Amino acid sequence: MIPEFVPLIATVFVLFFLIHFSMASLGFLLFRFEVPEVRQLFRGLLNVYFRMISFTGLVATAVFAANGRMAFTAEMLLLAMTAVAVRRKVLHCVDAQQIAWRAGDTAAIRRLRLIHLGTMLANIAILASVLSSTRFIL
Numbered sequence: 001m002i003p004e005f006v007p008l009i010a011t012v013f014v015l016f017f018l019i020h021f022s023m024a025s026l027g028f029l030l031f032r033f034e035v036p037e038v039r040q041l042f043r044g045l046l047n048v049y050f051r052m053i054s055f056t057g058l059v060a061t062a063v064f065a066a067n068g069r070m071a072f073t074a075e076m077l078l079l080a081m082t083a084v085a086v087r088r089k090v091l092h093c094v095d096a097q098q099i100a101w102r103a104g105d106t107a108a109i110r111r112l113r114l115i116h117l118g119t120m121l122a123n124i125a126i127l128a129s130v131l132s133s134t135r136f137i138l
Contacts, residue, residue: 001066001067001068002063002066002067004067004138006063006067007060007063007064007067007069007072007137008134008137008138010056010059010060010063010064010076011060011130011134011137013056013059013060014053014056014057014060014076014079014130015127015130015131015134017049017052017053017056018053018123018126018127018130019127021045021049021123022120022123022124022127024045025045025116025119025120025123026120028042028045028116029116032109033101033109033112033113033116034101034109039094039098039101039112042094042112042116043091043094043095043098046087046090046091046094046119047087047091049123050083050084050086050087050090050091051087053079053080053083054080054083054084054087055080056080057076057077057079057080057081057083058076058077058080060072060076060079060080061073061076061077061080064076069137072133072136072137075129075130075133079126079130090115090119093115094112094115097109097111097112097115098112
């Protein structure tokens with residue numbers, strides 16, 4: 001059995017990356033996606049975000065499983081596996097919109113902005129879910 005504070009620390013790490021993405025993605029609301037460097041930076045942010053959520057979610061899954069809390073184990077495993085599954089799809093959509101923009105499709109930037117807003121809203125929903133369940137850890 002592991003000490004009681006370890007699952008809380010694992011949850012704090014997951015929350016850190018969720019909050020980090022929320023703060024980092026706000027900056028992209030101020031910049032135009034017509035700039036190639038902004039699009040590349042946005043893609044990189046999404047790539048790192050999904051990888052870190054997958055990794056910290058799996059670590060939190062192991063910690064909660066070792067602590068015997070199966071409901072939290074399932075929650076963190078669902079979070080990690082969703083991040084793994086969604087990463088490829090979202091990055092493919094971002095790449096497709098970048099290629100469409102280079103080919104002359106002017107609506108591609110609007111679709112890229114919708115992807116940005118969708119990931120922000122999904123992250124806020126996940127953040128609220130994890131944050132609201134934190135009180136049951138102690």
